[in-house]
Amino acid sequence: MVSDSRTPVVLCWHMHQPVYQDQSSGEFLFPWVYLHCIKDYVDMAAHLEAHPDARAVVNFAPVLLEQIEEYLVQIERWRHDGSPMGDPLLAALVSDCLPEPGSPGFLELMEKCLRANANRIIKRFSPYKRLSELAGFYRTRPDIQRYISWQFLADLLVWYHLGWMGETVRRNHPVIQSLQEKSHQFSMEDRRALLDVIAELMASLGPRYRHLAQSGQVELAMSPWAHPIVPLLLDLESASEAIPDIKMPEHTDYAGGTERAVWHLKQGRQVFHRFFGEEPAGCWASEGALSQQTLSLLHQQGFRWSASGDSVAHNSIRLAQEQFGLKKSPDIHQPFVFADEPLTVFFRDDGLSDLIGFTYADWHAEDAVGDLVHHIENIASENRDGDMPVISVILDGENAWEYYPENGYYFLDELYRVLENHSSLRLTTYKELLQKPVCSAAQLPHLVAGSWIYGTFSTWIGDPDKNRAWDLLCEAKQHYDRAMDSGALSAEQKEQASRQLGICEGSDWFWWFGDYNPAAVVRDFEHLYRRHLTSLYEIIGNPAPASLFQPLSQGGGEPARGGAMRPGHDAGATE
Known part of the structure; x- marks a missing residue:
């Protein structure tokens, strides 16, 4: 059989949402x-x-998979016996009794139904746009809010969900098309039909991705259970490897962090296997956050590959040159191994990945894909002394598309169309590359700890607000350890406490703290973080400290794309 001489390209999409459910109330x-x-x-x-010759790696955070399961269980219980659904918006969609017009509950639901991209979602649909404008008028006229019709809120709830609907669904599902054509005066029958579509789509995810994996079209990978920054759990001081003068929290050690990291990996594997029925070969360590210790841990837990951003590679190469006498700088477009750890590490090309995340949304799809593929072709054609490059494009698989027309429909369709039959590039997966290597791995003596954001951990530690959050977590962990050793907790309580601590260890809370983030989102996440910590204290039977009831961060910035994504390179830094 003739070998494929085309340059391998890996598209890796990361799917992740933190735990939004209050574990005590189920809401x-x-x-x-x-x-x-x-x-x-x-x-x-x-x-x-739609493109069976395309290939991709799709990474899922296990807590996302668990929450999908929980939604399906709650919807089914509601259908069976009318048990309340834990999501206020989803419950309101099919509620027989919406809040009284003008009441705080009514206005709160109205505001929630406007949390969508104004240009790409709300203004795209004339009925949704009109409802939004009417909501804006009511917002400024409290004296007439009592005269709003409940039908206004019912229609707004339907259009909120129609606006968020996937483009491939919008173009093919008869119920969605029928509701859009009706446009207003939605009945309870309409609203329940919409809920049925939502449940149908959510239930389809596991089987669809399993089938894609079984056909060899997709490699499924996982992150640690609740998406923690593993290097910081192992050693908070690892943050100083990339930023020597970083300001640390008062607590400089997260006691028992290694055991917690192992717990997240094992728990994540269990959830992944239950959902997909297979074992993952790769682990996208949350936020591409790696350290030498993390590589060792991932290998011990049976993973064969991981990945990060190219700034981590550049920092590690620089260290090898300055301290270990490395003469020739290896190219980032190849596999790497570090020290004696056999785990293979791939590095994304941050420039390529950030073009998709931050540049192409306003381009014509053919121009955007043409530009991206041109850059990839240039990388592939560079002389590497006979070695074939491995070009990695890794990014968030969810947040970018709301900034594209039609949820990125034309861009993604064109991207797969061009690459699935390209004459000199071939889409592949990391698992396949490990089975059929195209080049030897570059070897470096040490991986400098960092993430795919700037090659540092500054997004999660070092800022005063982030450090306060770490101090609260470290303090809670100390109380947790004492409670677990006291003999006062039952086995069930210990398991519950361990899961609750895992939720608190997630990366997202620290991501959002800081003045540069939007105030409304910071408020949401810092409230949820403190609520999760409070629940942990309740489970272990300890009173929460007074400091836990003081807001951590206020925000007030206007970052690109709302702050949900960040470019790989710091605009103020130089390579």
Whole structure:
């Protein structure tokens, strides 16, 4: 059989949402899990299904998978016996009794139904745009809010969900098309039909991605269970490897962090296997956050590959040159191994990945794909002394598309169309590359700890607000350790406490703290973080400290793309 001489290209899409559910009440405080399911996760599967010769790696955070399961259970219970659904928006969609017009509950639901991209979602649909304008008028006229019709809120709830619907669904599902054509005066029958579509789409995700994996079209990978920054759990001081003068929290050690990291990996594997019925070969360590210790841990837990951003590679190469006498700088477009760890590490090309995340949304799809593929072709054609490059494009698989027309429909369709039959490039997966290596791995003596954001951990530690959050977590961990050793907790309580601590260890809370983030989102996430910590204290039977009831961060910035994504390179830094 003739070998394929085309340059391998890996597209790796990372799917992740933190735990939005209050574990004590069962309530989902924010709807982003099910909304991204019906918008992004179904679209990403559908594009691959439409291009059977394309290949991709799709990485899932296990807590996202668990929350999808929980939504499906709650919907089924509601159908069976009317049990309340834990998500206020989803419950309101099919509620027989909406809040009284003008009441705080009514206005709160109205505001929630406007949390969508104004240009790409709300203004795209004339009925949704009119409802939004009417909401703006009512917002400024409290004296007439009592005269709003409940039908206004019912229609707004329907259009909110229609706006968030995946483009591949919008173009093919008869119920969605019928509702859009009706446009207003939606009945309870309409609203229940919409809920049925939402449940149908969410239930389809597991089987669809399993089938894509079984056909060899997709490699499924996982992150640690609740998406923690593993190097910081192992050693908070690892943050100083890339930033020697970084300001650390008062607590400089997260006691028992290694055991916690192992717990996240083992728990994540269990969830992954239950959902997909297979074992992952690769682990996208949350936020591409790696350290030498992390590589060792991932290998010990049976993973064969991981990945990060190219700034981590550049920092590690620089260290090898300055301290170990490395003469020739290896190219980032190849596999790497570090020290004696056999785990293979791939590095994304941050420039290529950030073009998709931050540049192409306003381009014509053919121009954007043409530009991206041109850059990839140039990388592939560079002379590497006979070695074939491995070109990695890794990015968020959900948040970018709301900034594209039609949820990125034309861009993704064109991207797969061009690359699935390219004459000199071939889409592949990391698992396949490990089975059929195209080049030897570059070897470096040490991986400098960092993430795919700037090659540092500054997004999660070092800022005063982030450091306060770490101090609260470290303090809670000390109380947790004492409670676990006291003999006062039952086995069930210990398991519950361990899961709750795992939720608190997630990366997202620290991501959002800081003045550069939007105030409304910071408020949401810092409230949820403190609520999760409070629940942990309740489980272990300890009173929460007074400091836990003081807001951590206020925000007030206006970062690109709302702050949900960040470019790989710091604009103020130089390579």
